[in-house]
Amino acid sequence: MKRRISLVKWATFEFKFEEILSSTKEYDMETVSLTHHSSWFSDRKNYALEFAHLLKQFIPIFVKALLCRTIVFGTNACRILYIPAFCNSKVILIINEIPSKFNIIDRIFLKHLSSRVYLSSVERLNHFEDLFGTKFGGVVPNIPIMTDVDLNQTKYENKIIYAGLINSKRLPAEVFNTIDNCGYILDLIGPVINYKLTNFKCDYLGVLTQDMSQELQSKYRFALLSYMTDDINNDLCAPIKVYEYVNNYCVCICVNDNKGLVNYISMYPNLFVRLNDLNEYTFVLDDYIFERNEFFREENLILDKSVRTFF
Known part of the structure; x- marks a missing residue:
């Protein structure tokens, strides 16, 4: 009989x-996808509505995680479910973002649960192990499910695509200016937060x-790829976009020397x-193509090794 897992x-x-x-x-997996309130990713965040929305979702999940094999993906979801993880040794926590601050509760639970806590990159794993002075479970790279891509597809050679959050920190004016000076046009996908794109040469899609x-x-x-270096989460970035871009045979242009990207730049100079x-x-x-194959081979090896240690 298959063992049930709640994700x-x-x-x-x-x-x-x-x-x-x-x-x-071996496993029969049930997935529960959590959501934020509709106001959360806007300039009109409503914290009361967000709290009520989350409470309604988490009460049944909290009870189930006390009793069942559970994998929790998402930093704040992990924080909310520290107590079930403490009580139930069959709960796995996957921290996909580094908190800006670790409070005393984080420090107590993360250190106690470290063998069942996984991070989204080798750099983030090393950071946690140095910070807490103990070994953690391993690395679960943020590799999304992706479709096969036609290698022979005609590509825009004079344009650059950006997918993600669009604001003045991610895309300061100098990024637009540098891209323009290099003779490229920047196309943008994603939510715009308090930013006037009409000030720049770009196309918003x-x-x-x-x-x-x-x-x-x-x-x-x-x-x-554009991430700040002034906070640890962005400096040790482990973006899903890396895998999407490389899967799509895109060359990843790195705006900054983030600690989460510099190894990729040195190991895969063609990507x-x-x-x-x-x-x-x-x-x-x-x-x-050679480096792309090596990149995915290494990342999938890391992922497969970690998944095999979950239960």
Whole structure:
């Protein structure tokens, strides 16, 4: 008889680790997708409505996690379910973002539960182990479910696609200016937060579903990764977009030398390039394909190794 697993996730994406667990004959997986209140990703956040919305979702999940095998994906979901994880040794916590601050509750529970806590990148795992002075469970890379891409598809060579949150921190004016000076046009997908794009040379394509976004990305040769370095979560970034971009045969243009990206830049110079070095970059398809295969082979090995240690 298959063993039932409850997956609680705070994400709209479907991930590769879900596919691995679902494909095994050993487990029967039930997925519960948590959502924020509709006002949360807007400039009119309503904290009272958000709290009520979350409470309604978490009460039944809290009870189930006390009794059943449960995988929790999402930093704040993990924090809310610390107590079930403490009481039930069959609860796995996947921290996909680093909190800006660790309170005393975080420190107590994360240290006690460390063997069942997984991070989304090697750099984040190392950070947690240095910070807490103990070993953690491992790494579950944020690899989403992706469709196969036509290698021979014609691509925009003079445009750069960006998918993600659009604000003045992610995309300051100098990014637009540098891209323009390099002779490229920046196309944008994602929610705009208090930012006037009319001030810049770019094309805004709206907010798209995961499938639509991935399909559009496949039409571009270059794709932008832009994260600040002034906070630990962004500096140790582990973006889903990396896997989407590389799957779509895009060259990842890195705005900053984030600690979460510099290893990729050095290990896979045909897949990743700094924005300031863009004019010196030459795309060679055979070299790109070789490094792309190596990239996914290594990332999938890390993922498979961690999933096998869950239960």
